[in-house]
Amino acid sequence: MDDAPTLPHVVILGGGFGGLTAARGLAGASVRITLVDRRNHHLFQPLLYQVATAGLSAPSIAAPLRQILRRQDNLTVLLDEALDVDLQERRVRFAHETLDYDFLVVATGATHAYFGHDAWARWAPGLKTLDDAFAIRRRVLLAFERAERENDPAERRAWLNFVVVGGGPTGVELAGTLAEIARHTLPREFRRSNPHSARVVLVEAGPRLLAAFDPVLSAKAQRQLERLGVEVRTGTAVTAIDGAGVCLGEAPLPAYTVLWAAGVAASPLGRQLDTPLDRAGRVRVAADLSLPAHPEVFVIGDLACVERADGSLVPGVAPAAKQMGKHVAGRIRARVDADSTPAPFHYRDQGALATIGRMAAVAQFGRLRLSGPPAWWVWLVAHIYFLIGFRNRLVVLLDWAWAYWTYERSARIVTGADADDIPTADERPADSP
Amino acid sequence: MDDAPTLPHVVILGGGFGGLTAARGLAGASVRITLVDRRNHHLFQPLLYQVATAGLSAPSIAAPLRQILRRQDNLTVLLDEALDVDLQERRVRFAHETLDYDFLVVATGATHAYFGHDAWARWAPGLKTLDDAFAIRRRVLLAFERAERENDPAERRAWLNFVVVGGGPTGVELAGTLAEIARHTLPREFRRSNPHSARVVLVEAGPRLLAAFDPVLSAKAQRQLERLGVEVRTGTAVTAIDGAGVCLGEAPLPAYTVLWAAGVAASPLGRQLDTPLDRAGRVRVAADLSLPAHPEVFVIGDLACVERADGSLVPGVAPAAKQMGKHVAGRIRARVDADSTPAPFHYRDQGALATIGRMAAVAQFGRLRLSGPPAWWVWLVAHIYFLIGFRNRLVVLLDWAWAYWTYERSARIVTGADADDIPTADERPADSP
Numbered sequence: 001m002d003d004a005p006t007l008p009h010v011v012i013l014g015g016g017f018g019g020l021t022a023a024r025g026l027a028g029a030s031v032r033i034t035l036v037d038r039r040n041h042h043l044f045q046p047l048l049y050q051v052a053t054a055g056l057s058a059p060s061i062a063a064p065l066r067q068i069l070r071r072q073d074n075l076t077v078l079l080d081e082a083l084d085v086d087l088q089e090r091r092v093r094f095a096h097e098t099l100d101y102d103f104l105v106v107a108t109g110a111t112h113a114y115f116g117h118d119a120w121a122r123w124a125p126g127l128k129t130l131d132d133a134f135a136i137r138r139r140v141l142l143a144f145e146r147a148e149r150e151n152d153p154a155e156r157r158a159w160l161n162f163v164v165v166g167g168g169p170t171g172v173e174l175a176g177t178l179a180e181i182a183r184h185t186l187p188r189e190f191r192r193s194n195p196h197s198a199r200v201v202l203v204e205a206g207p208r209l210l211a212a213f214d215p216v217l218s219a220k221a222q223r224q225l226e227r228l229g230v231e232v233r234t235g236t237a238v239t240a241i242d243g244a245g246v247c248l249g250e251a252p253l254p255a256y257t258v259l260w261a262a263g264v265a266a267s268p269l270g271r272q273l274d275t276p277l278d279r280a281g282r283v284r285v286a287a288d289l290s291l292p293a294h295p296e297v298f299v300i301g302d303l304a305c306v307e308r309a310d311g312s313l314v315p316g317v318a319p320a321a322k323q324m325g326k327h328v329a330g331r332i333r334a335r336v337d338a339d340s341t342p343a344p345f346h347y348r349d350q351g352a353l354a355t356i357g358r359m360a361a362v363a364q365f366g367r368l369r370l371s372g373p374p375a376w377w378v379w380l381v382a383h384i385y386f387l388i389g390f391r392n393r394l395v396v397l398l399d400w401a402w403a404y405w406t407y408e409r410s411a412r413i414v415t416g417a418d419a420d421d422i423p424t425a426d427e428r429p430a431d432s433p
Numbered sequence: 434m435d436d437a438p439t440l441p442h443v444v445i446l447g448g449g450f451g452g453l454t455a456a457r458g459l460a461g462a463s464v465r466i467t468l469v470d471r472r473n474h475h476l477f478q479p480l481l482y483q484v485a486t487a488g489l490s491a492p493s494i495a496a497p498l499r500q501i502l503r504r505q506d507n508l509t510v511l512l513d514e515a516l517d518v519d520l521q522e523r524r525v526r527f528a529h530e531t532l533d534y535d536f537l538v539v540a541t542g543a544t545h546a547y548f549g550h551d552a553w554a555r556w557a558p559g560l561k562t563l564d565d566a567f568a569i570r571r572r573v574l575l576a577f578e579r580a581e582r583e584n585d586p587a588e589r590r591a592w593l594n595f596v597v598v599g600g601g602p603t604g605v606e607l608a609g610t611l612a613e614i615a616r617h618t619l620p621r622e623f624r625r626s627n628p629h630s631a632r633v634v635l636v637e638a639g640p641r642l643l644a645a646f647d648p649v650l651s652a653k654a655q656r657q658l659e660r661l662g663v664e665v666r667t668g669t670a671v672t673a674i675d676g677a678g679v680c681l682g683e684a685p686l687p688a689y690t691v692l693w694a695a696g697v698a699a700s701p702l703g704r705q706l707d708t709p710l711d712r713a714g715r716v717r718v719a720a721d722l723s724l725p726a727h728p729e730v731f732v733i734g735d736l737a738c739v740e741r742a743d744g745s746l747v748p749g750v751a752p753a754a755k756q757m758g759k760h761v762a763g764r765i766r767a768r769v770d771a772d773s774t775p776a777p778f779h780y781r782d783q784g785a786l787a788t789i790g791r792m793a794a795v796a797q798f799g800r801l802r803l804s805g806p807p808a809w810w811v812w813l814v815a816h817i818y819f820l821i822g823f824r825n826r827l828v829v830l831l832d833w834a835w836a837y838w839t840y841e842r843s844a845r846i847v848t849g850a851d852a853d854d855i856p857t858a859d860e861r862p863a864d865s866p
């Protein structure tokens with residue numbers, strides 16, 4: 001490794017789908033790679049809602065970045081957090097060290113956003129990390145426990161009202177699963193309260209669910225959700241969220257469990273790249289995903305704002321991030337070989353899938369439209385196929401088969417009992433003594 | 434259920450092995466049962482060290498109490514914490530309600546104890562709950578990450594020194610597994626530091642490991658640990674633990690990861706039962722496990738101090754707690770039927786097992802002594818057999834088979850990144866800037 005320092009140094013920020021694919025795409029290339037992430041694991045985010053709803057354990061959908069990449073000799077994994085980027089000096093400062101780069105790939109993704117209502121975060125957690133999923137799991141499971149312990153009917157009602165804000169795929173998945181838990185998993189297990197009487201309300205400000213899908217599928221998704229017992233409120237704005245519940249327009253709805261699936265904002269690192277951002281904070285990259293003024297810096301994944309030929313934007317989904325990672329790895333290989341032929345990124349739409357519940361899903365591929373059991377089977381096979389790690393696939397399949405036959409959920413454990421991130425009944429203004 | 438209030442009310446405090454077995458033993462009896470636990474799950478504690486060392490996910494060894502007991506119609510599960518017991522009024526006050534009882538079963542177990550050195554808890558976490566296991570997993574995995582990031586050789590050394598205090602089964606299991614992780618799981622994955630150079634030191638104040646076992650097996654366990662790379666220090670007292678490491682007698686050992694497996698103290702609820710306690714805080718019960726002055730109150734499991742005919746004490750292990758739970762269920766059934774024939778509890782020793790690493794374990798059953806692969810196979814079959822839930826058994830077997838062939842550990846994820854319960858390098862007195 002004595003000649004290593006003379007090789008160009010590629011620094012990749014973020015080990016999500018984009019960063020991981022870029023790193024793998026550089027296997028065997030004449031570069032030194034340092035992949036830096038704040039967390040030690042790659043997360044299979046499409047199944048994160050199942051961790052939040054106690055269907056899967058966290059290790060089933062997360063794998064250590066070091067383990068995934070251990071055979072790639074030209075790569076070092078570091079656990080650290082990027083603080084700022086100096087484009088002139090080609091240097092990234094992290095919490096614990098500083099790295100100089102020849103090529104930089106920024107793949108730090110997005111987090112959830114409350115559109116200026118940051119106070120809502122306390123009452124309506126979002127879902128981006130495993131810790132978010134544990135917080136939601138804890139709230140959902142404890143809500144049923146509180147209802148069981150509660151004697152006041154209005155209080156019990158508020159503990160059994162669940163509101164999901166946002167009718168995109170995550171909101172649809174969360175609402176459908178909550179309804180299944182209330183109707184199928186829990187009813188036999190409580191003696192004083194009746195989980196079956198829980199209300200699950202899915203609120204969407206726009207005119208229909210799953211706006212990225214064909215309107216026909218949006219309508220089918222809504223019907224499937226309603227059949228599961230979810231109340232769908234489209235065209236309804238949430239105007240307030242606090243300890244008592246939500247306001248839907250003018251109408252207050254008492255609910256002690258509110259989940260946020262409404263908005264994402266790009267990673268704040270984008271602001272340091274001296275490049276215009278779009279309204280969601282994403283970086284407007286050049287056609288090859290580099291910064292217009294800094295061809296050695298690439299932005300990929302949910303942090304990149306990429307326009308397609310028809311003027312639409314490349315969506316913030318896993319397949320897009322992977323395609324961008326692969327593209328950038330190719331660009332870096334070409335540039336190391338002194339090949340600077342322009343090569344714009346082309347997004348290949350692989351279709352869209354959203355699951356709703358058992359045997360309930362919607363899918364579109366090109367002109368093909370699926371819903372119900374066929375869409376659900378496509379969803380299942382695709383997610384098992386793309387899930388990282390052979391062991392994880394087996395465990396997840398086993399969990400799903402088990403859950404399908406028994407309606408049990410395998411990860412129904414509440415931990416973190418001393419954590420204060422869950423507002424208790426005592427903190428809620430509407431609470432009885 | 435109109436006649437339900439007229440049935441005798443049995444309140445069981447704690448859903449561990451003792452409380453759960455007592456509850457099941459009263460299935461179909463003419464009583465109303467309320468089982469109260471602070472947590473929503475029963476925990477299979479014998480495998481907790483595997484969650485702490487990233488070998489198993491938490492849901493693999495924990496199941497919701499409600500789910501386990503859902504078919505038992507005479508039973509209600511409550512999530513609450515017992516605050517005090519009023520023996521005269523036959524009433525238990527919980528954090529959120531108060532219950533009157535006709536029979537009380539106290540099965541609240543034990544926690545780890547630092548023998549008056551409570552300040553050590555910050556630096557040397559113990560292992561009793563899932564949250565403890567997550568805290569240990571986090572520290573162990575992050576120690577290797579810090580070593581990778583560290584340039585100062587002395588600091589790196591301190592991050593790669595692991596000290597386990599206490600040579601009982603938990604200490605032996607933790608030390609053996611840590612050595613396997615350092616030598617087999619991680620070495621290929623780090624570029625700057627060498628996990629293989631990690632030192633794992635197991636410290637025991639007494640003259641030998643596994644004091645409850647035959648001395649021949651203690652010696653075999655020590656040899657098997659040493660073969661795995663563990664440094665065993667028997668007859669060595671830990672005199673100090675702080676942010677810099679431990680003192681073994683007079684000798685300081687710099688170590689940033691110290692795990693506590695040395696002592697347990699009975700649940701503080703025992704102090705409220707107006708009955709003499711032994712030195713470890715356990716309640717000295719009558720021959721039938723009731724309180725001498727209150728035959729309607731029973732104490733079982735790790736909280737009970739039960740003398741055997743030969744003067745030795747019943748050990749604080751799962752089989753003992755289960756036998757006590759079963760015995761008490763029988764006593765309550767008899768008393769409800771107005772049968773007050775004395776029936777003393779007899780402990781049936783089912784042998785002892787401790788695992789050390791792959792194909793390394795010790796076991797004794799009556800006069801039979803096993804070590805190495807035969808003991809390991811007995812350990813494996815026994816633990817799979819007793820593990821609660823069919824699904825869990827399959828998942829655990831799959832995880833173990835996978836780990837056996839690949840040396841990978843399936844739950845190597847660090848979560849809780851914002852939690853401040855892990856002392857960071859910056860807080861450590863010995864830390865370089």
